[in-house]
Amino acid sequence: DTGVSQNPRHKITKRGQNVTFRCDPISEHNRLYWYRQTLGQGPEFLTYFQNEAQLEKSRLLSDRFSAERPKGSFSTLEIQRTEQGDSAMYLCASSIRESRNSPLHFGNGTRLTVT
Amino acid sequence: DAKTTQPNSMESNEEEPVHLPCNHSTISGTDYIHWYRQLPSQGPEYVIHGLTSNVNNRMASLAIAEDRKSSTLILHRATLRDAAVYYCILLTSGTYKYIFGTGTRLKVLA
Numbered sequence: 001d002t003g004v005s006q007n008p009r010h011k012i013t014k015r016g017q018n019v020t021f022r023c024d025p026i027s028e029h030n031r032l033y034w035y036r037q038t039l040g041q042g043p044e045f046l047t048y049f050q051n052e053a054q055l056e057k058s059r060l061l062s063d064r065f066s067a068e069r070p071k072g073s074f075s076t077l078e079i080q081r082t083e084q085g086d087s088a089m090y091l092c093a094s095s096i097r098e099s100r101n102s103p104l105h106f107g108n109g110t111r112l113t114v115t
Numbered sequence: 116d117a118k119t120t121q122p123n124s125m126e127s128n129e130e131e132p133v134h135l136p137c138n139h140s141t142i143s144g145t146d147y148i149h150w151y152r153q154l155p156s157q158g159p160e161y162v163i164h165g166l167t168s169n170v171n172n173r174m175a176s177l178a179i180a181e182d183r184k185s186s187t188l189i190l191h192r193a194t195l196r197d198a199a200v201y202y203c204i205l206l207t208s209g210t211y212k213y214i215f216g217t218g219t220r221l222k223v224l225a
Contacts, residue, residue, distance in 0.1 A: 004158075031211060042202055042215030043159060056212060091158050095211075103149070104213060106158030 002026070004107035006092050012113045013082055020078045021110045025094030032075050033104065034067055035091040043091055049075060082114045119203045124220040127193045135188040135219055137203030142183050145208040150177065150188050152199040153218070159202065162188065198223045 005024040013019050025032050030051050035043035046065070047057045051072035064082075069075040079086055089111050093104040120138040127133040139148065149164040163170055163177045165186070170177040176189040190197055202218040 033213070035215075040217075042200075042217050045212055045214060048212065056210075093158070101147070101164070103161035103164065104151070104159070106160065108156070108158050 004092055004094055004105050006090075006107035006110050008110055009108070010111045010113075012115065015084060015114055016081055018078065018080045019082060019112065020076050021090055021092075021112075023075045023077070023092030023094075023107060025074070025092070026096070026105055029094035029096050029105070030072065031095040031097075031102075032069055033093040033095075034075070034077050035093065037089045037091055037109070038087075046077075079112075082112075084114045087112055087114045119205055119216055121201070121203055121216060121219045123217070124222065126222045126224060127190075128224050129195060130192050133190040133193045133197070133221065133223075135190075135201050135203075135221065136185065137187070138185045139203070139205055140184045142205055143207065144183075147206040148177065148179060148183075148186050149204045149206055149213065150175070151202045151204065151215075152197075153202070154196075154199045159215075162201070164206075193221075193223045195223050195225060197221065 007022045033048040034046040037043045045058050046061050047067050049069040052069050064080045067077045089109040091109045093106040095102045095104050147164055147166055150162040151159040152162050153159045163172055163175050165177045165179055178187045200218040200220050202215050204213050
């Protein structure tokens with residue numbers, strides 16, 4: 001168990017640029033989640049996958065955000081035409097099975113700064 | 116989404132027990148109660164969860180009220196490393212979407 005890995009750890013980009021983050025979940029975890037967290041707030045749910053299927057997206061997720069999980073392994077989160085309001089920590093989490101008994105395992109996040 | 120209410124902050128002395136409360140008056144019979152904590156500059160970390168009975172693990176204990184409208188996370192001997200934000204979350208039947216609130220920021224005094 002090497003834990004959930006997120007890359008890059010930090011990303012600085014200019015407004016209007018596209019960015020992509022990667023998440024490698026714990027091996028054989030079939031559920032994968034993306035969250036966003038701003039200073040002083042709890043993590044905000046964005047979306048989650050069961051294997052390669054995206055099961056739910058937050059209504060807060062604008063059309064500029066897209067997430068994929070090809071082959072049900074790693075996942076990417078892309079933000080197009082970034083805005084300063086997108087500056088936040090983006091967290092990925094995974095869990096092993098479809099059970100409310102199964103805890104989430106989080107990565108340490110990608111911190112995005114949009115200038 | 117089921118809602119929880121937690122105090123914004125609490126303080127504890129090192130080596131003493133800490134009781135972190137959570138109110139969830141709208142809980143339904145099949146909602147699980149989960150606790151996570153977030154240390155500075157890290158992602159959240161699972162602490163404990165339960166449904167109806169009190170639960171213990173190596174990190175903490177979870178005491179669930181008989182009517183399930185509240186619960187308490189108990190750290191038996193707080194250390195400086197326990198300083199973190201603690202989140203109480205309800206996981207509702209039919210969803211696997213964990214909704215975090217703003218949590219309780221625990222400060223541990225040496």
